[in-house]
Amino acid sequence: MTKLLQEIQTYWTNRAEGYSQVNQGELHSEQKHKWQQTLLQYIPFKANKNIKILDIGTGPGFFAIILAQLGFDITAIDYTEQMLLEAKQNAGKLSEQIDFQQMDAQNLNFPDKKFDVIVTRNLTWNLENPQQAYSEWYRVLKKDGVLLNFDANWYNHLFDEQKRQAYEEDRKIVAKAHIDDHYTCTDIDAMENIARQVPLSGINRPDWDREILTKIGFTTINIIPDIWQQVWSDEEKLNYASTPMFLIKAIK
Template sequence: MSAKENSTAGKSLHQEIESYWTNRAGGYSLVNQEELAGEVGGDWLGEIEKRIRSVFPSVPPQALSVLDIGTGPGFFSIILAGAGYSVTAADFTAAMLDEARKNAGALADNICFRQMDAQNLTFPDGTFDIVISRNLTWNLEHPENAYASWLRVLKKGGLLLNFDANWYTWIYDDKMQTARQEERRIVEENGIRNFETDPGIDEDAMDGIVRRVPLTRQNRPDWDIRTLKKLGLTDAEICVDTEIWQKVWSESEKINYAATTPMFLVEVHKKK
């Protein structure tokens, strides 16, 4: 048995995902720290607040409860708490929550940190005005359960913002594999930071995960729209922005990912 097979023997997919992100926490935290230190944080906050103000035009930030689900090292929680929102940061991985607390610094006292499964939230119905997530849904074993859980804890009249991308779908698509190889060539030839070599990335472990999670084979955000409608939402409640990456990604991110995994936004306005 190989070292890889031995490390995953007897583990469920859920356990493999948790183990991967536990090991990745420190390296991923460095990425969030760079975002918080640069201009990207302001770009993200501006785009998020624009959408919040469209739904809650006269409500002050401190009166709005936000759930940052899959917070990782805390990026969304930190920028939103810094803007005055009442934030709960949830993640299934204890190591990620530890990094989030450290990254938050003095703002940690203004954030409620909870270890919780994004696919089975234990908050009461209608707890939050806003539910927000980034780069989480693609990596879940039961993403449809996650959407159902998020909608359940969202108040009537609330706002759901899910930022994600078709991560790793290139492994099943020859054209996308070619595009990815071209991205890697441009990155290398121009001396640009290659995000695929960030600290803590275990390519073998991730390969095993992405071949088992369901969304790797799905075309998104079409899948998201279909799933939300199955959960009872109407067209009027769902809005998709496939160009959001142009507004919030750094130039390095655009070069690394734009050809194969441009980020999209699934925005839900839950009926009153």
């Protein structure tokens, strides 16, 4: 394990309980239904137990749980043991239907062409070697399999003054609205230290992703830049106005 990977694991271990509470809120609100409808919109298969979905970076299990509820065969992985413990607890009886495994997103212990769909949320930016991760994800997808990657340029503001100003404006608006600030509620110093080291924080995305996915061999790549409008709550829209979430849909 590299020093950076150790830092990332330690951060998310410490963050697991708080992040789990966020996921629990999503599971008991309209956010669950928004995400389910969005995933069904972009998954080109009917929900049934024959469709194998891999949830990479499952965290406290949000995607795994809502997809299992729809009837899919779910395998969910995370590098952090504490996240998986939270995920199993959040899944309740559904944990018997979900195959939770501790695994590195960049080095998958699965055979080639095992899954019909891969889903992931807010993970790629946080990886030490995202290009290697994408290669691995391509490897384990079946022919015509689909990757759905929801992400954003979360920490571009550490490298761009104009984006820094937009980020600071978000913080002012959030404070004025008297809602929780999703950045300052975390260990912001530790997260920014990691963000300065991982390669994607200062890169223009999703242009980078499109280029790399094409080189790896994905045949069709679609970018949905305004997916945040479908899935974010009003509170998220205020918190992250300067970092809109995009969706990358890639077909093998």
